[in-house]
Amino acid sequence: MTASLPSPDASLSGLLTLLLLGLPLAGALLAAPLARLLGSRAAWILALFPAAAFLILCGEADAVRQGAVLLSGFDWIPSYGMRFSFRLDGLSLVFGLLITGIGTLIVLYSGGYLTGHRDLGRFFTFILLFMAAMLGLVLSDDLMTLIVYWELTSITSFLLIGFDHERERARRGAIQALVITGGGGLALMAGLVLIREILGLTSMTEVLASGDALRDSAFYLPILLLVLGGAFTKSAQMPFHVWLPNAMEAPTPVSAYLHSATMVKAGVYLLMRLNPALGETLLWETILPLFGGVTLVGGALLALRQTDLKLILAYTTVASLGLLVMLIGVGSALALEAAVLYLVAHALFKGALFMVAGSVDHGAGSRDLLKLGGLRRAMPITFAAALLAALSMGGVLPFFGFLAKEVIYEATASADWRGIVLTLTAIAGNALMFAAAFLVALKPFVGEKPAALDHPHEGPVLIWIGPLVLGLAGLFAALVSGTTHEWLTSPMASAVIGTPVAITISAVPHLGLAFALSMLTLAIGAGLYLAAGPIRSAVDGALVRIGWGPDRGFDQAMRGLLKLSFAVTAKLQSGRLDRYMTTAFVVIAAALLVPMAVTGAWPSVPAMPQLTVSEWAVSALLVVGLVSVVVARSRLTAIVSLGIQGFAVALLFILLGAPDLSFTQFMIETLSVVILALVMTRLKLWVEDRRPLRETLHDAAIAAVAGIGIGLLLLRITQVPFDPVMSDFFTRYSYAIAHGRNIVNVIIVDFRGIDTLGEIAVVMTTGLAILALIRIRVSKRRVTAADPTEATP
Structure with a gap:
């Protein structure tokens, strides 16, 4: 070992990094066809992929031994400062060698252990994908890259643990592992986001070079707890340990790989990696020994209980x-x-x-x-x-x-x-x-x-x-x-x-x-x-007397979550459109009025504008339409009266010199009225609105408050100084770039063309869904007419 501090000034070839990370992925792509063609003998070929990655790491060991820290990567999302970057030092090298070296032996072992299994190719694919995810995790330098690989290990381990998915115990073990480690992954992501956004550190290299920046931060405690949440769940510290024994429902090659060099060591790797930045504090030196000591003795005692x-x-x-x-x-x-x-x-x-x-x-x-x-x-x-x-x-x-x-x-x-x-x-x-x-x-x-x-x-x-x-x-x-x-x-x-x-x-x-x-x-x-026999009996008896444990607690928590979700869904998703509309308008009104009330940013009362005769006429038409909707006795009359508002807005567009926009408004309003009228004639509704006065006043109050909120917001917006940046941009570039003189059309078709395409896709999908529902309804009617006993209840 050299006497100098490691310095992250050396570089690892980007091509070599991609090859290192890509070898297990390449093996995963070839696993299924090779297994179909060669059966268990495919293990000899597939083992070459992790073996090659092992040799690549061995080739870099001399530089690491001499104190170098090798970095590589490329920009991922430059606007957010994210890089797909990797770091090879003594810690990641040893983990990488264990992952690829033991992984090579596991692939060979799997070929012998699962000889003749109908899903051997699928198994090889999953184990190699998991290997790639774990290798990416220990090599990651960018914090967001680490999170991506961290979650990939949870997903691929879920697939491996639940490999024999026809067995209920395998499915339960896989779900339990995913829920616990996935929840810890969310905590870790929150902790790393705090490090990134509050301290401005985006990579492990920066974190390790930051000295006491994390320890001295006012956010040290939440960062520490969130990071420990991710590490403790992944590395099965009590009481989060229950997923690990239940993961034994996986085939033995999975158990051997997860427990020796990969999944369960990920949390330990994280703690080792962040020790220079988060360690040497009273909290660190209290929480870790406490949880670790309890897990050590508790896990060992539980081991002697098993047969x-x-x-x-x-x-x-x-x-x-x-x-x-x-x-x-x-x-x-x-x-x-x-x-x-x-x-x-x-x-x-x-x-x-x-x-x-x-x-x-x-x-x-x-x-x-x-x-x-x-x-x-x-x-x-x-x-x-x-x-x-x-x-x-x-x-x-x-x-x-x-x-x-x-x-x-x-x-x-x-x-x-x-x-x-x-x-x-x-x-x-x-x-x-x-x-x-x-x-x-x-x-x-x-x-x-x-x-x-x-x-x-x-x-x-x-x-x-x-x-x-x-x-x-x-x-x-x-x-x-x-x-x-x-x-x-x-x-x-x-x-x-x-x-x-x-x-x-x-x-x-x-x-x-x-x-x-x-x-x-x-x-x-x-x-x-x-004395293993008496110890087994004693531990077993003690646990029986205690009764409740984290494993049973997990089942109770999942059942409670399901009951809560059903209760919330029954309350919020009642199937009544009027309740949905009421909730939506209440939320809108609150979102509009509460911020203005809290901040005091009410609009000032505007002066009465000088309107022309035509503008007074259109305003009167708007009022007439509003009154007509409110006093209409028939739903159909109310729908037609509602169209008056849209036509009046179209007239305003004409008066303000936007005939194309006015034409679009006329078309949309006409289609809306026609479609609403057709829908109303197809639905089994009362012709008249037969709500009691109490419900009418309730709905009218909500509508009035929402309307007032929208009106106040518009007044507030019009009183803010106009920023012409976007207008000037579209005026300047609509013809120069998009070769269109109609700015509105250019914005819709060119500048936000993908958004428009998405809107068209939504409309088309909705139309197809409506068509499917209509066809189902028609086919049910035909079945009922042919044989009433075959009708769906």
Whole structure:
């Protein structure tokens, strides 16, 4: 690691960036036809796309190792200062390598696990789309680009979790994940918009270079809470954790990918990325350890309650995410180094263990811990991969998980009460996860094989290659820890901390307090493994006595939301046109009069203008038409009288020298009257208005207030000095650009031609809808005439 601060002055080739982001998308486009043509063998070809992206990132690793921050991108919406921009530093490099490297193994694993599945092509498409979204998220530099990719990960994970959409549990898990993470995404978007609009920071590069700008801002608290809302929901911090275990309804390759390197790590990535700008405050160092510590211990306890291999691993993922959040919130450089080491270790061992769980399910036909045993002879490669991963997860020498655990205890162990609480929390969580790891990796393989297990067998190479590679990677990364730190963890920690650091922890034991705590953890973990049965019963009994929980609360919240929406809809969408019209006019009147009343911006009383005889005549015609509408006894008479107003306005246009506009007004008014009259004759309405006097006065009052509001607004507008900018523009350019001398026509056809086209499309669509309704009504009448019993009730 160099001794100089990273500086965002280097550039990453734009073509290389597009290739990097586009490779998974290209694979997604080819997935379906390749799967139809080659079946599961398509996995070998499709795995080349993420593998190529992995190699591209490896090619940039040397520059990042030397302290460079590589930027690339292009203008997206220049008028709003938005760029489609990307940033490659130590943090995004390691995440990108995990996403593409583990993603390559997941694609291969999927081909073996889902061999013969009718929707294999669809699955490959979804997993590669998700990979592209996650890769874009960790590389994004522009804040709005990050939001776009953040939401894309929620959408694509929804598709993956609900892949087996014919099962109700899969649909529920997908919806729950989308609602919780999507809601957090909205909170994050609000937080990033605050950063952008209030502080003027548009990219991560600017945010990280802003020093204490965010911490000193009056909006620090809302920004922090909104960002944490996005991070905590995505990374399943309690009580938002419930979506993650329910996401196990997805096929095992999805679970392995979401839990190891992608979806659940997105929130952790965000916290690590923003640590230099938002961290080192009392709120940061209180909220994160609190939520992280509770999630660590709670998730680990819930893991021991389960008997399904995937659910055990799911809850240990919750616990691991809690540990990461707790370490990020501790605030020291050593704690952040520990978080970096544990994140890498977790990605390797958790991806391997999930694939092991799928391999056991594939080869033995069950994931129930109570129905498994004695599989080591039938599935030796899977057993070896499981042990390698579990030893790393348990923090046993000489695996990479041991290195992470050593630094965790070095970071938390101190004599003050805060250090004692953090250390005890870390010991409890790690010991529980040790027990859970070996329940998955040891329990199904040792002992006697149950008679119910019929011919368990090792899966094909596509199934066992992934967990074996990841298990060996956890060992190899520790054995060559110096190289691992130089190329991966030190640059990543430097990006998270904001200053250059060099991690030096190795697999060689260093006697001290941290090593003693590691040994204590192993001893407690072994005891918990042996007592797993009683612990499972105790935790299960406690939860049964408590009863209510966040998962049930989610269902109650969704039911409450549905009931509320039905109640609001029944109230607002009653199906009565008169209520809709009343509501609309009340809102219009309030929108017009309330601002003038609050601000006191009433118009001044105008002087009586000097009108000509013709203008007095037209004004009298307007009054006559108004009175005729009010006193008309017949609806048809009222409609015809209403047309008087439009014709009078057309006469005013003639008097003011706008004959073309007058002609348009005449045509529109004539058509309106004719259409309204025709509609009224088709509807089953009373010929006369038979409302009681109370309703008439009520409606008249609303109409009068709305009319007064519109009149006052027009008076206020006419009393404002006229701004001729737009008039001069159209006068100057109507002929020069659009070659039309009629300014009104030019505005409608040329300057706002797309708007006019939209209006025409709306009218056409409305006409088609009316025609369809008329045809349906006519066909119903014909059916009734032919056979009354077939009429729709």
